[in-house]
Amino acid sequence: MAVLTDRRSAPESGAPQRESRRLGFSQRLGRWDVKLSPYLYISPFFILFAVTGLFPLGYTAFVSLHEWSLLGGQGEFVGLQNFTDVLNQPTFWKSLVNTLSIFVLSSVPQVIVAVTIAALLDQNLRSATFWRMGVLIPYVVAPVAVSMIFGRLFADQYGLINSLLTLIGLDPIAWHGDRLASHVAIASIVNYRWVGYNALIFLAAMQAVPRELYEAAVIDGAGRVRQFFSITVPQIRSTVIFVVITSTIGGLQIFDEVRMYDATGLGGADKNWMTTVLYLYDVAWGNQHSLGRASAVAWMLFLLIVVIGFVNFLVTRQISSSGMASKKSRRKSATTSMSRGNA
Template sequence: MATTTAAPTSPRTSAAPPPSRWRNLLGKADVKLSPYLYIAPFFILFAIVGLFPLIYTAFVSVHEWHLIGGQGDFIGLQNYVDVLQQPRFYTALRNTFSIFLLSSVPQVVAAIVIAAVLDANLRAKTFWRMGVLLPYVVAPVAVGLIFSRLFADQSGLINELLGYVGVDPVRWHSDALASHVAIASMVNFRWTGYNTLIFLAAMQAVPRDLYEAAVLDGASRLRQFFSVTVPLLRPTIIFVVITSTIGGLQIFDEPRMYDQYGLGGADRQWMTVTMYLYELGWGAQKSFGRAAAVAWILFLIIVVIGLINFSITRRIASAAPDRPKTKRGGHR
């Protein structure tokens, strides 16, 4: 029986067909556009809930806009002029900066110290690390109500404790500085634990061989903290300072709930800029135009202070000494 052998196939017919031009273009577009499509949802959401309200607020601020009557005539920068001529605006601005300084500076220092303690070898580390975050979980309204009772002028627990050491009762709701200290205590109570966890995460990222080298050099725990930990925490400190600045200048919940009226005191001794904004928009004037002007003035103040903080902290970070580099031969 004769056997038939198959004819050899030509290389042209056995090879896979070359990819089309459309597939090449599609592959290039996928490589170039995919990263932008992945991050597009964030920018779309930011444009809807962040950028559009900001632009719309600027539009409202240059119009005579009433809460009930709605949009009025275009008046340019008259709302800004009216706001800057009001003494109450400068009182609110002074109160805002006072509360911000009394809260942010001790808060950052306390957060770094607590994070250093939690970074040490403690028993039940998870319990203590979760415990510092509990005040942040508490609602701001509840914190305001509790602290307003603690700092009551007549029957508050703080005045009772001060009486045991011979200190006269402090008028926490009457004196401006005392009310600022009380409100700053609320802010520190809520946000110190949150910033502590941020610093703790940064401390755990520090290479442990640096501490081992410091121990071999005879450095104490305190010396290790100031010579190793703090210099390597400078980028994190920059981040916390900037975010604390933004949040501190927008404070509203704590001073609003400090008393039952929510007006910032009889003489507006603890009224902040955001409370003044709320009073203009929803108070007796019901002027959305002036309230929007206050919002934009506060936005510009936050931007300026944020840039100043960033430039100062960046100079401090750039002035830090670099880490010693090891050469190939193992000698420094």
């Protein structure tokens, strides 16, 4: 009877073991689910980025190393010959200078005016929604339409700007003949389109600043200007870095405004406002019909954007960090003086 009892009890003792094994497997499966599920959730972004971003970037590098024509397709492997040919063309260097000039004339005023407008919209205004939507209208309008309108405003003979200058006794400006004047006109188009968009980004950052800081500043007797430079600007420093970097990337890739600025669309007769992207377009689809050299231009522009964007990031971060450090030192000195006075 004892043997029978042991045999009958053996399966009963094995059941909990199998159940514990099942629980162990489910626990392991749950652990893998916890580890892998975040990566599965974000995988669509990386897949789309690899297909639409990394693959074109790598394929452009592959094309830039070959003699690749528009009609004949892939040719012989030429190495860095396309880069050398582009660097030896004076038009490339002229387009690069034009791009940097328009970038400086558009990015710096763009950030300053956008911060100012955001600070005004952050006040207690009547119909605040109307004004906030109003500054976004230029961004919604198609860039081709905006460029055509501004091209007529800055016309040399019958433009509205020259008519106003003549009306007040000034000489008309050759907006399509003078190099610097054309850069100012194109920069005005860029600023008109992007100031409102950046202003809303700054406004969102300003509304996230704790209002207790402003209340404490009012109690201490600080005015609006003092509050802006001592509280608002340090609190939105990360947003300033973001806007500066995005403005750098967009400013160095300007194409629509330059393309539609005049009837020719290729920077004028003397290439006075031909940017690097417009030069790339001309190399690929214009006179040269060389996709290999155009890919080389694209890669050099990509490296230039990375370098300038990184420099802007370092400079803006250094300025913001130094401002925060000086602010902390002033707080420490004030606290020390108060503690000595109490002692």
